[in-house]
Amino acid sequence: MTDLKNYIETHKELFIEDLFTLLRIQSVSSxxxxxxxxxxxxxxxxELLFEAGCDLAELHTTNGAPVxxxxxxxxxxxxxxxxxxxxxxxxxEPLELWKTPPFEPTIMDERIYCRGANDDKxxxxxxAKAFEYMLKTNQLKCNLKFMIEGEEEVGSKNLYxxxxxxxxxxxxxxxxxxxxxxxxxxxxxxTVGLRGLTYLEVExxxxxxxxxxxxxxxxxxxxxxxxxxxxxxxxxxKNRITIPNFYxxxxxxxxxxxxxxxxxxxxxxxxRKAIDVDELCGEEGFTPMExxxxxxxxxxxxxxxxxxxxxxxxxxxxxxxxxxxxRIVPNQDPDKIAQLFKKHFExxxxxxxxxxxxxxxxxxxxxxxxxxxxxxxxxEAFQETYGKKPIPTRSGGSIPIIAGFDKILNTxxxxxxxxxxxxxxxxxNESYRLDHLFKGIETIAWFYKYFGEKK
Amino acid sequence: MTDLKNYIETHKELFIEDLFTLLRIQSVSSxxxxxxxxxxxxxxxxELLFEAGCDLAELHTTNGAPVxxxxxxxxxxxxxxxxxxxxxxxxxEPLELWKTPPFEPTIMDERIYCRGANDDKxxxxxxAKAFEYMLKTNQLKCNLKFMIEGEEEVGSKNLYxxxxxxxxxxxxxxxxxxxxxxxxxxxxxxTVGLRGLTYLEVExxxxxxxxxxxxxxxxxxxxxxxxxxxxxxxxxxKNRITIPNFYxxxxxxxxxxxxxxxxxxxxxxxxRKAIDVDELCGEEGFTPMExxxxxxxxxxxxxxxxxxxxxxxxxxxxxxxxxxxxRIVPNQDPDKIAQLFKKHFExxxxxxxxxxxxxxxxxxxxxxxxxxxxxxxxxEAFQETYGKKPIPTRSGGSIPIIAGFDKILNTxxxxxxxxxxxxxxxxxNESYRLDHLFKGIETIAWFYKYFGEKK
Numbered sequence: 001m002t003d004l005k006n007y008i009e010t011h012k013e014l015f016i017e018d019l020f021t022l023l024r025i026q027s028v029s030s031x032x033x034x035x036x037x038x039x040x041x042x043x044x045x046x047e048l049l050f051e052a053g054c055d056l057a058e059l060h061t062t063n064g065a066p067v068x069x070x071x072x073x074x075x076x077x078x079x080x081x082x083x084x085x086x087x088x089x090x091x092x093e094p095l096e097l098w099k100t101p102p103f104e105p106t107i108m109d110e111r112i113y114c115r116g117a118n119d120d121k122x123x124x125x126x127x128a129k130a131f132e133y134m135l136k137t138n139q140l141k142c143n144l145k146f147m148i149e150g151e152e153e154v155g156s157k158n159l160y161x162x163x164x165x166x167x168x169x170x171x172x173x174x175x176x177x178x179x180x181x182x183x184x185x186x187x188x189x190x191t192v193g194l195r196g197l198t199y200l201e202v203e204x205x206x207x208x209x210x211x212x213x214x215x216x217x218x219x220x221x222x223x224x225x226x227x228x229x230x231x232x233x234x235x236x237x238k239n240r241i242t243i244p245n246f247y248x249x250x251x252x253x254x255x256x257x258x259x260x261x262x263x264x265x266x267x268x269x270x271x272r273k274a275i276d277v278d279e280l281c282g283e284e285g286f287t288p289m290e291x292x293x294x295x296x297x298x299x300x301x302x303x304x305x306x307x308x309x310x311x312x313x314x315x316x317x318x319x320x321x322x323x324x325x326x327r328i329v330p331n332q333d334p335d336k337i338a339q340l341f342k343k344h345f346e347x348x349x350x351x352x353x354x355x356x357x358x359x360x361x362x363x364x365x366x367x368x369x370x371x372x373x374x375x376x377x378x379x380e381a382f383q384e385t386y387g388k389k390p391i392p393t394r395s396g397g398s399i400p401i402i403a404g405f406d407k408i409l410n411t412x413x414x415x416x417x418x419x420x421x422x423x424x425x426x427x428x429n430e431s432y433r434l435d436h437l438f439k440g441i442e443t444i445a446w447f448y449k450y451f452g453e454k455k
Numbered sequence: 456m457t458d459l460k461n462y463i464e465t466h467k468e469l470f471i472e473d474l475f476t477l478l479r480i481q482s483v484s485s486x487x488x489x490x491x492x493x494x495x496x497x498x499x500x501x502e503l504l505f506e507a508g509c510d511l512a513e514l515h516t517t518n519g520a521p522v523x524x525x526x527x528x529x530x531x532x533x534x535x536x537x538x539x540x541x542x543x544x545x546x547x548e549p550l551e552l553w554k555t556p557p558f559e560p561t562i563m564d565e566r567i568y569c570r571g572a573n574d575d576k577x578x579x580x581x582x583a584k585a586f587e588y589m590l591k592t593n594q595l596k597c598n599l600k601f602m603i604e605g606e607e608e609v610g611s612k613n614l615y616x617x618x619x620x621x622x623x624x625x626x627x628x629x630x631x632x633x634x635x636x637x638x639x640x641x642x643x644x645x646t647v648g649l650r651g652l653t654y655l656e657v658e659x660x661x662x663x664x665x666x667x668x669x670x671x672x673x674x675x676x677x678x679x680x681x682x683x684x685x686x687x688x689x690x691x692x693k694n695r696i697t698i699p700n701f702y703x704x705x706x707x708x709x710x711x712x713x714x715x716x717x718x719x720x721x722x723x724x725x726x727r728k729a730i731d732v733d734e735l736c737g738e739e740g741f742t743p744m745e746x747x748x749x750x751x752x753x754x755x756x757x758x759x760x761x762x763x764x765x766x767x768x769x770x771x772x773x774x775x776x777x778x779x780x781x782r783i784v785p786n787q788d789p790d791k792i793a794q795l796f797k798k799h800f801e802x803x804x805x806x807x808x809x810x811x812x813x814x815x816x817x818x819x820x821x822x823x824x825x826x827x828x829x830x831x832x833x834x835e836a837f838q839e840t841y842g843k844k845p846i847p848t849r850s851g852g853s854i855p856i857i858a859g860f861d862k863i864l865n866t867x868x869x870x871x872x873x874x875x876x877x878x879x880x881x882x883x884n885e886s887y888r889l890d891h892l893f894k895g896i897e898t899i900a901w902f903y904k905y906f907g908e909k910k
Contacts, residue, residue: 029766030764030765030766030767030768031764031765031766032765090768090769090770091762091764091766091768093762093764093768094665097664097665153767153768154766154767155767181670195669197669197769199767199769206732207730207731207732208730208731208732209552209730209879209882209883209884210549210552210879210881210882210883211730211881211882212852212880212881212882213752213754213756213780213782213881214650214652214747214782214850214851214852214853215636215747215850215851215852215876216730216747216851217747217752217753217754217780217782217851218737218738218746218747218750218751218752218754218782218851219735219736219737219743219744219746219747219851220730220732220735220736221732221734221735221736222754222755224754224755224756224757224758224777225686225687225690225753225754225755227683227758228682228683228684228686228687228755228758229683229687229690231680231683232680232683232684232687232688233687235680235684275662275663275664275666275671275675276662276663277661277662277663277675277676277807277808278806278807279676279805279806279807280674280675280676280807281674281675281676281805281807282673282674282675283673288674289674291673291674292669292670292671292672292673292674295673296673297668297672297673298672298680299668299672299673299677299679299680299771300677300679300680300683300760300761301668301679301761301762301767301768301769301770301771301772302679302760302761302762302763302768302770302772303679303682303683303758303759303760303761303763303775304758304759304760304763305755305757305758305759306755306756306757306758306778307546307548307756307757307778308757308758308759308776308778309485309486309546309548310485310486310487311484311485311486311546311609311815312485312608312609312610312654312656312756312778312780312815312816313485313545313546313548313608313756313757313778313881314545314652314654314756314780314853314881315545315756315757315881315882316754316756317756317757320758321763322679323761323762323763323767323768325668325672325767325769327668327669327672327673350734350736351733351734352732352733352734352735352736353732360766360767361767395669395670396669396670396671396672396673396674397667397669397670398669398769421670424664424665425667426665426666426667426668426768426769426770427664427665427666427667427770428664428665429664
């Protein structure tokens with residue numbers, strides 16, 4: 001592997017060019033208008049896999065976006081890695097906050113700015129290029145399978161079915177995913193825990209039409225007022241969730257594990273400064289890293305109702321809406337939580353309004369073992385490129401399908417991500433550092449090498 | 456006046472044609488893009504006043520929309536009526552709820568559907584035509600002045616200045632306004648009380664950019680969650696407003712007056728049915744008619760933040776916003792209330808967010824005397840056309856400038872409106888009944904006659 005650094009150095013321009021072809025495709029999975037872009041992006045991935053050296057690369061149609069599958073089988077006796085990634089991205093709104101066009105990759109300050117630059121086009125792309133290097137230089141000692149889906153940001157509904165139907169094809173010793181962050185640019189980490197997710201939408205209806213707020217205000221219930229009261233009551237003054245039985249299945253984390261977690265470098269002042277808030281605001285009795293790592297949360301992801309244009313309009317609106325997500329922790333079931341929320345939310349609605357609760361997608365939390373061979377191989381790989389051992393961390397984010405892999409394919413996942421919090425994934429001006437892109441390719445190549453030598 | 460009914464009957468088509476020329480102009484005062492339409496609408500009003508017989512009709516430029524002024528002076532000894540109306544209209548959003556194009560007047564079921572059909576193009580228009588009839592038939596025994604402004608829906612800021620600067624020109628015995636509703640189509644009423652208004656906008660800022668709700672949710676304050684908690688706390692479980700000192704200046708209404716109010720016909724079941732709500736929801740200890748007539752209210756007119764598009768987006772947004780109005784009652788000061796709100800709202804904000812409160816327009820409440828000559832003349836006029844005496848009522852709506860007239864011009868206002876609650880003013884599908892349009896012209900002509908004979 002002596003030529004690895006040199007290989008990356010000489011191929012940088014080509015890597016960027018290839019990645020940009022993916023980034024320019026507006027593959028927003030939650031918007032029906034982008035359906036043709038989903039197919040286009042899947043096709044581009046198929047080409048990339050062939051170009052990288054896969055013997056097989058194909059699209060599998062589903063009821064939603066197609067799944068890209070590719071493979072390079074070295075030997076039936078070699079260990080097998082299944083690389084999982086996704087080519088779909090989050091919506092780009094609010095558009096006015098982007099400094100560069102969201103789907104025109106732009107390099108500034110040694111970063112690629114574009115929706116998907118990190119999540120997950122940039123990160124999944126590193127695997128294609130690490131694989132290409134290993135194969136070209138005749139150093140690949142493991143089989144590689146790629147499964148790149150197009151519905152991760154909307155719950156991977158069809159990938160569950162695809163996995164059920166293709167257990168044999170997807171058979172592997174480990175699933176490797178680069179779709180998470182590391183602690184800091186010089187502090188590599190491996191994500192060993194992910195929160196799950198329950199996402200719902202609520203609609204409150206007051207009067208059957210918008211009313212004049214003067215003629216009716218004070219006598220007729222205002223659905224925005226009521227919606228605010230209802231969602232406000234979902235958390236209490238200790239920032240605990242008030243839904244009955246919500247915490248029933250939450251496993252308490254041992255003192256020992258909490259003490260270990262507390263050892264990860266965390267500077268609250270720096271953390272607050274980076275997002276410009278004077279105070280954090282989490283559940284009483286837990287640290288910020290515990291809030292996102294081991295505790296559930298309740299967030300309004302969107303709210304709207306009434307007049308939101310320029311100037312003023314005195315109106316008592318007919319309807320108000322909110323989109324909300326609950327991050328859940330290991331042992332909580334997303335469907336059960338959705339039902340608990342629905343039952344509770346309907347029960348607290350006053351009779352002066354009508355309530356509609358619509359569950360969107362959900363996913364289980366996941367905890368990854370740190371004693372499996374893949375974890376050890378990853379530790380060695382990071383040691384090669386960063387000169388230090390990665391820290392095992394728990395992320396607050398969710399990749400719902402990871403728990404599904406465990407259940408359906410009976411295969412554990414290894415989460416080696418190279419993002420940073422500053423990459424602003426899901427936000428305007430998402431970006432990915434060029435040095436992380438190249439160091440990621442380097443680390444992944446080392447990982448393939450060490451994993452090929454295990455088993 | 457024997458030919459009045461016949462005159463209206465034979466001129467119906469012409470009246471509708473003239474009114475439609477006003478309705479087609481998109482004079483939305485709160486939107487800067489509609490500025491050219493404001494001038495166009497003012498010009499059209501000037502023409503209408505000349506056509507009706509004014510000796511003078513002119514536009515007065517202001518820092519905002521122009522004021523249309525017209526007059527017909529019969530004699531310096533005759534009593535003088537100043538007709539006040541407005542040519543601006545409310546925004547038309549949400550557009551998708553309109554059954555007909557909002558600025559293309561359409562007659563269906565004996566109603567004119569259009570933004571402004573009632574409020575206030577249709578209602579102010581009746582005065583021009585009643586005046587035209589009186590003048591043409593040589594029966595006008597009072598002087599008439601017209602002042603039609605273009606900023607009523609945004610607080611009439613420039614009309615206050617116009618009044619200050621034109622006291623002599625606007626000198627009159629009474630100001631007459633048709634911009635309110637009557638109790639029912641066969642139950643005429645005169646509005647003797649109007650609530651005032653304080654309108655504000657609030658902005659809550661959490662982190663300096665949208666964050667991933669998984670990576671940060673639970674540790675970092677979500678501005679939508681916080682906004683909901685803050686506005687939810689503005690009213691208590693008795694639907695009373697919790698802002699300290701808010702009720703200090705509210706005059707309590709006597710048992711006698713409340714008993715009188717209770718005599719107005721009101722069928723709660725019908726009221727609820729018309730707007731399809733199972734329960735009303737007002738301040739404890741008061742009736743629905745009291746809620747809108749004599750008590751203040753707090754309404755969220757608009758709320759927005761985060762992702763509001765199709766499907767899902769897991770985001771912890773940077774900002775959340777709300778527009779809110781408080782209807783106030785006689786003796787409450789809109790600016791004082793705005794300051795009380797601002798102080799309180801800022802004081803309840805947790806340190807994890809930043810709060811910005813921006814007052815928009817406001818206006819005082821108004822109570823109209825029922826012993827003035829104009830009120831008596833109006834009673835007689837309604838008796839002529841409806842065969843019954845009008846009931847004095849208090850409306851929950853606000854016409855902020857009315858209190859200003861009292862203060863600046865030292866002139867009382869008479870509020871004779873011909874709208875119905877079903878006209879859906881400020882809402883999609885605003886409409887005005889054709890029979891109310893014509894009966895309104897008839898009643899106003901009688902009013903001019905009787906008022907000309909008073910003094």
